[in-house]
Amino acid sequence: MNYAQARLPREKVFRDPVHNYIYVQHQIILDLINTREFQRLRRIKQLGTASLIFHGAEHSRFTHSLGVYEITRQICDNFQRNYPTKVPGDGGWDDHERLTALCAALLHDIGHGPYSHTFEHIFHTDHEAITAEILTSPETEVNQVLRRVSATFPAEVASVIQKTYPNPQVVQMISSQIDADRMDYLLRDAYYTGTQYGTFDLTRILRVMRPYKDGIAFAMNGMHAVEDYIVSRFQMYQQVYFHPVSRSMEVILDHLLGRANELYQTGQSDESFIPHLLLPFFNHEFNLQDYLNLDDGVLTTYFIHWRQSPDDILADMAHRFLDRKPLKSAVVTEDTAALLPRLQDMIRSVGFNTDYYTATDNSYDLPYDDAYDPKVTHPLTQIELQEPDGTLQELSTVSDLVNAIRGKFTGDQRFFFPKEMLNPGDDAPEIFQPIYDDFGRYIQNNQLIHPKEN
């Protein structure tokens, strides 16, 4: 029998706390899970530094990837049972697309590395490009499995992830404003953090989802379930993904990797310890295998070494990251941004290197984007609701709640600084006290403010 269609003699399941079971029915899916590249995802945390704030959320990209696969599988089952295509172009679901969709779902994050966001910032890697490379490069086990379907299959799966695949139903399953990826991570992150904001009614959303000619729509009577999903997503961004302490730990990580890189580039590294697995990245000449050797544990192993580095800044940054000593932060507005130099002066004058001990970071998200703009490379398609007679209506035109947050960036800009500025501690030099006092006048209700005149 054809490998592409080869069903396992008996369906295999993986116990999953979010979806109860992950059902694997194709030999190829099992083979992909068993590749070295996919198993590596077990060693990369899904939430990065946020797990230092929400201690329960230590889950990996491995479990998330299985979850995205499972939701995609359920969508395919539903589409095939209820909306199979009868004649080409009728807007129904063509089940020959199933395997492509399942593989893309499973592999969509395979190019992620440890603490991707920060790592990419320092070392200029690109997890999306690497995902494509892992799928299409003949040296990977993933490619070897995919190729058994057909010579063009690896590129096809990659094109779904890159949103260039011709069938918009398949693309939107994996990447749109309400796709298997987002649905799994919201539910999973809510489960593992123990917050309840991220929960929404997955079963009902899957039930009202339906294919049409240009992608995927939702039955009008499921409007409130979709609305609830948008609100959940909005809340998870506000409460979890943009948590100021998590962003503070990312600032520290960024400065830590940046310092190590700088020391290396300027020949000041401690020669008694060589971070072998990072060298290709310091040297800007890494190959795919170098990248695939990285994981969270490799970075923290080096941090353990660096915590004892003769370079004070490197050692302190490593200590702050490993032992969780975040910076403090305050919200900055357009109106108060001009105060930042003055604050940095104070921080410098009590002895901190402000390049490493301060930062400004903004985190903004568009909770719902109704503006489909075909010029954007990866347009986020808007969410369409379908009336009983087939008419489509864009979500924000019927939902007051979604209309309220559509097209609006939410989040904030924050200034990060050592918490010693607000709580100097008993052993702080007394002569600095006036500086600390002055600094405190600029911070109120977690905001940067123009201090009141005395």
Next chain:
Amino acid sequence: MNYAQARLPREKVFRDPVHNYIYVQHQIILDLINTREFQRLRRIKQLGTASLIFHGAEHSRFTHSLGVYEITRQICDNFQRNYPTKVPGDGGWDDHERLTALCAALLHDIGHGPYSHTFEHIFHTDHEAITAEILTSPETEVNQVLRRVSATFPAEVASVIQKTYPNPQVVQMISSQIDADRMDYLLRDAYYTGTQYGTFDLTRILRVMRPYKDGIAFAMNGMHAVEDYIVSRFQMYQQVYFHPVSRSMEVILDHLLGRANELYQTGQSDESFIPHLLLPFFNHEFNLQDYLNLDDGVLTTYFIHWRQSPDDILADMAHRFLDRKPLKSAVVTEDTAALLPRLQDMIRSVGFNTDYYTATDNSYDLPYDDAYDPKVTHPLTQIELQEPDGTLQELSTVSDLVNAIRGKFTGDQRFFFPKEMLNPGDDAPEIFQPIYDDFGRYIQNNQLIHPKEN
């Protein structure tokens, strides 16, 4: 104010998926959580290799330790509200013990290292001794915090964990057949694996728990809740902790570390790579700081190097561990143990080194031990139920279910071998086929059997 009693100006909470919130009310508890030694527990998985089977269960000893603290806190609250001591020796709860109990609960696992069970087997470390050392050695941050209470406080807390503390109520809270430790890990492991076997009614158990002169008893009308807990524990052992694939991954880990050690001891190590952080252990001269530098990530970082070792066995063991290639297994009984040499011969004859590719492992647990034996160093106290008139009755005398499994070791002995012996694969040399066929006759229904005569 006295540091020991210093309450936080405002109660602090940690969001927890199992207990909803962890409530921290004392400055000292917050300070302990913020120590380097305690933060390290974030980097050590609670379930070790079982997370390779139950993919959702990637939680750390850090979250479990917080959970044990929280359950202990709830027990103290309940005892203080309902059963405060009035005259010494009346069997009531003396709330001066609270801080000792809370610290012991939080720190009971602080000496654990990466994959403790296996690591200790190879390197002869002892996590219980190290726990005591972390508490009492002046060089640790934990000790520095504890010492602020009093000079003897670190040793007092250590003695609770070692079960030599004079107040049996405090000791049993942390270590007995139904203690805060076991209750947290059962609920937590059940939550993260997504199995439902481990769930029991914690609120009800806490409600029926009460102090008495010799420790902690349970109201008779809570008998079924206690019974349900014992059955849950029994099921978690059968289903999760003794899972044959998890034990197989431990076998591989054991052989991997053993091989690395052997190569080092015999001077055959690959000189191009030095596992700095393991050297003190290879050399049998580690200090506390060396131990505290270890975590799961350090080991897997070395495994990534070893996966490319010139030593084939080391490389293959590292590959099998990192890329999750378990051995197969079959149950061995007294009756079939004699067949093992014959099977090992076959395995050897198709080319495997049986020292590394086979193993025999037994996992047994006593689901409920009603025999209090004071000669045992760490006696597990039996569970006592209290009638309305104060009479005590040992659990198994009133519960048929518990009586059924009391004093009975459950678990099994298994023989581990390469799965290639049962599924040789397409590229296996044809001349070995008769050996594979012969081997298969010895395995039926996952058991080792005396093959039927042809």
Next chain:
Amino acid sequence: MNYAQARLPREKVFRDPVHNYIYVQHQIILDLINTREFQRLRRIKQLGTASLIFHGAEHSRFTHSLGVYEITRQICDNFQRNYPTKVPGDGGWDDHERLTALCAALLHDIGHGPYSHTFEHIFHTDHEAITAEILTSPETEVNQVLRRVSATFPAEVASVIQKTYPNPQVVQMISSQIDADRMDYLLRDAYYTGTQYGTFDLTRILRVMRPYKDGIAFAMNGMHAVEDYIVSRFQMYQQVYFHPVSRSMEVILDHLLGRANELYQTGQSDESFIPHLLLPFFNHEFNLQDYLNLDDGVLTTYFIHWRQSPDDILADMAHRFLDRKPLKSAVVTEDTAALLPRLQDMIRSVGFNTDYYTATDNSYDLPYDDAYDPKVTHPLTQIELQEPDGTLQELSTVSDLVNAIRGKFTGDQRFFFPKEMLNPGDDAPEIFQPIYDDFGRYIQNNQLIHPKEN
């Protein structure tokens, strides 16, 4: 000891699926629960006709009342632990108010009768007035219990429910936009219907709640939890409380009781059956005891008799209610309201009495009302958020989501009609077919529309 403060020798618990346990600590609370008037609430469904749509939601006002009590108890505990008053007027919580608050919480719904909304419409009863009467009339067991505290206590408790009690903290606990009543019914109705819209993070809301001089505020860092509660409430109204089929069953109930009343007033009742327990209401001369004899079962018992009434309309309405045969409905807008007479003509012309077989009903709710208007008898106080420095901010000024739905009535107006108009069935007279066809042109996507010209 004083009865008011009499604690039970041992705290008593009621197992509750929503709050896990309801904790009763005062003798008086237990005595109130055991009164005849309170036990009667077991026989009155919380959701009325909505249980005919959400079949799982068959819970009674009894369970809801216990839940409101429990949430109030938790609020008092939190206030007393963290914000006790120190000097009069400092905005802290005075725990002498606890018993008044608990009794008001427990008894706030005690005057409800069967299917209150509809019953009041037909018989001009008023459950709020009756609640006050049950508390203050010496003939009730509730009054006898309350009076044991003091002669004025019954009236004090009643004044909390009537919002005239002087302490605004106590009043807002029981009646405000985010009170124990609403919080319990949202969580409870969500649990029993099995929908997930109504869930929000109760523990977190209780945690951020705090008393101040003019009532109750919420810490600013709990803003998202409050926001989520408002959205949940909005969704429950849209999805459950305003469900069109539930409203249709209420229409039928209204017409059923109306028809019985009309037959009685006009001397046309079937003399072979006397609905003894309703006679006082038909005769407009009921006393409190008559009212307290009513419950859901009394009404349905009469409906079972009426289902076999010689009056066709009464019999059919009873059949439709008991055997769940709802009317259909369509949304009416200002623009389409003018079409209703034409539709009623058609319905009449196929033989239906439109007084009984059609209705227009609107259900609107204000999801969040930020306009505190002291002229309104029962002003709904706005929700205040408290900054770390004590400043208050009204919720909709900081939440985009809440701002979006504030002050906006949501819901719809619907026209109800026999479903036979759209699905005449096989045995419908053929000559009516053109009327059915014409009727169908006015309904599209569940809306009343101006039909397209042919």
Next chain:
Amino acid sequence: MNYAQARLPREKVFRDPVHNYIYVQHQIILDLINTREFQRLRRIKQLGTASLIFHGAEHSRFTHSLGVYEITRQICDNFQRNYPTKVPGDGGWDDHERLTALCAALLHDIGHGPYSHTFEHIFHTDHEAITAEILTSPETEVNQVLRRVSATFPAEVASVIQKTYPNPQVVQMISSQIDADRMDYLLRDAYYTGTQYGTFDLTRILRVMRPYKDGIAFAMNGMHAVEDYIVSRFQMYQQVYFHPVSRSMEVILDHLLGRANELYQTGQSDESFIPHLLLPFFNHEFNLQDYLNLDDGVLTTYFIHWRQSPDDILADMAHRFLDRKPLKSAVVTEDTAALLPRLQDMIRSVGFNTDYYTATDNSYDLPYDDAYDPKVTHPLTQIELQEPDGTLQELSTVSDLVNAIRGKFTGDQRFFFPKEMLNPGDDAPEIFQPIYDDFGRYIQNNQLIHPKEN
């Protein structure tokens, strides 16, 4: 198209808190749900008097019946997907049986009346016989629906419920030691009571269930899930179904209906009130329609009347039932049964009619019955586990836990008496005090005992 196979144009769902959704795919199932006889089940509580103890558990037989249908549907889906029959007699599943199984599942409880157990005891009705009659009598709507499939279909469905249907797979789905009926009520009662004892892993049990020639077996690797189900069932009986207060309320109900019956038979009824709907039962000449007019509300409506009866015992029994005034109870053993006459004398001597104010009741259950005895009319089939090679093993031979409780009746015998005997209250005549004191010596730890000699 054939009515039997008529699929709904679109699958219809009912939101259910236990199974999330109930999926209805056949027109006939929807038609059955809409019958008058099935809708009546909404007005009959699933747990009877137990809802007076577990206040959350007010759910009806309607919701349970939908749940049994849904589990059966899922079993059929699984069997059809994985184990379809290929040749007759191969032990596979023949999907032509599906509709019969689904109808039997839905209708298995349709003959239940209000508080069946007690009602049958007084009026000698038989809900199993009535179930068969509702299915086969041409006057019911249920029969009219079933007949549309074929003339013999009603009797076929009835024979499944009566366990005489030839296909043992279908029979065991609905009635065996681990069937859809038991699985739904355990999960549902656990959900609504809020206890956690009744939960078990339904998904896993459904997964390991498989048809074989003589019925239904379970894969050996699902042994622990089956074991957990048996233990859950055992615990629900101990904790919920045999709750002494619930049994006490049943005693009161029994004496209440018995008293009413006795008064009627002896011509002593209060003539001012006629319980029309009960007369056919008093007169021993009821027809099916009389039976179908009964529900919980009809009984409680009559109790409301009787609460004001001139007959003191009838009035007090009605009051005790409506206003929840249970009797007390104590466990009686063989050894203490001889004391009962002495206790009854005391109870009588303080003025209680012991015929009405005392009772002895035993509740016993066989948690697991491994003895298949074909002579028993309705044999409970034992649970069979299937090895990978197809061999069957009876559950208790492989499970220590099940073996422990197999074939053992658990439960107890209790003596019920007025709680005034233990707590006479302030207004009890002083001269009776010695009797109360004496009585109290016979009760210790909720057991009847031989009092200690003074």
